[in-house]
Amino acid sequence: QSALTQPASVSGSPGQSITISCTGTSSDVGAYFHVSWYQQHPGKAPKLIIFDVANRPSGVSTRFSGSKSANTASLTISGLLAEDEADYYCISHTSSSTPTPVVFGGGTRLTVL
Amino acid sequence: EVQLVQSGAEVKKPGESLTISCKGSGYDFSTYWISWVRQMPGKGLEWMGRIDPSDSSASYSPSFQGHVTISLDKSITTAYLQWGSLKTSDTAMYYCARTPHNGDFPRWFDPWGQGTLVIVSS
Numbered sequence: 232q233s234a235l236t237q238p239a240s241v242s243g244s245p246g247q248s249i250t251i252s253c254t255g256t257s258s259d260v261g262a263y264f265h266v267s268w269y270q271q272h273p274g275k276a277p278k279l280i281i282f283d284v285a286n287r288p289s290g291v292s293t294r295f296s297g298s299k300s301a302n303t304a305s306l307t308i309s310g311l312l313a314e315d316e317a318d319y320y321c322i323s324h325t326s327s328s329t330p331t332p333v334v335f336g337g338g339t340r341l342t343v344l
Numbered sequence: 345e346v347q348l349v350q351s352g353a354e355v356k357k358p359g360e361s362l363t364i365s366c367k368g369s370g371y372d373f374s375t376y377w378i379s380w381v382r383q384m385p386g387k388g389l390e391w392m393g394r395i396d397p398s399d400s401s402a403s404y405s406p407s408f409q410g411h412v413t414i415s416l417d418k419s420i421t422t423a424y425l426q427w428g429s430l431k432t433s434d435t436a437m438y439y440c441a442r443t444p445h446n447g448d449f450p451r452w453f454d455p456w457g458q459g460t461l462v463i464v465s466s
Contacts, residue, residue: 263449265451267451267453276456277389278455279452279453322452332403333450336388337388
């Protein structure tokens with residue numbers, strides 16, 4: 232079981248907006264702004280699309296946006312395109328008692344209908 | 345261009361040893377950690393550990409501590425992930441990722457290597 236909880240799947244039609252949630256605790260998502268999101272197409276390496284909760288790396292579409300409220304971070308994709316169909320993962324820094332400094336979400340499969 | 349290039353796929357037998365590599369280029373290798381991440385077939389991402397090229401210190405997830413070793417050769421800007429005795433359960437894709445950090449805080453993972461597929465089968 233992953234430390235951060237994501238929905239297993241979400242879907243949307245082209246042009247629509249979808250939001251993927253990432254729920255943690257007051258020791259990770261709720262405590263820090265080091266939350267990042269990654270897109271992974273089948274057979275490919277993950278790609279950073281959001282860092283520090285809401286920042287986009289250079290070259291990432293403005294259709295991707297991130298936010299956080301309390302212990303839940305969210306990734307919103309607007310104007311869905313077929314190419315957005317992929318798996319999405321959230322990652323957060325954690326101050327929990329384990330020596331592992333990061334916790335991962337279990338991933339969300341986005342299907343573009 | 346910042347990139348990490350990993351070594352090729354490996355097929356091994358249980359009990360054998362293995363080292364895979366990750367070569368960084370296009371940036372100051374000493375400034376960023378290199379993290380290793382496992383992805384088992386059809387599953388999610390798991391952080392295995394990281395190494396700090398500035399002092400070669402490594403830190404591991406408890407799930408992997410004692411089973412793998414992370415090392416590097418700064419002179420050739422290459423990090424390594426090593427197994428002394430592979431198990432069939434080590435079959436997975438392994439990614440390295442450049443990791444900017446704030447003290448002991450990893451901030452994000454970017455870019456990622458292309459992945460190294462390790463298959464362990466008798």
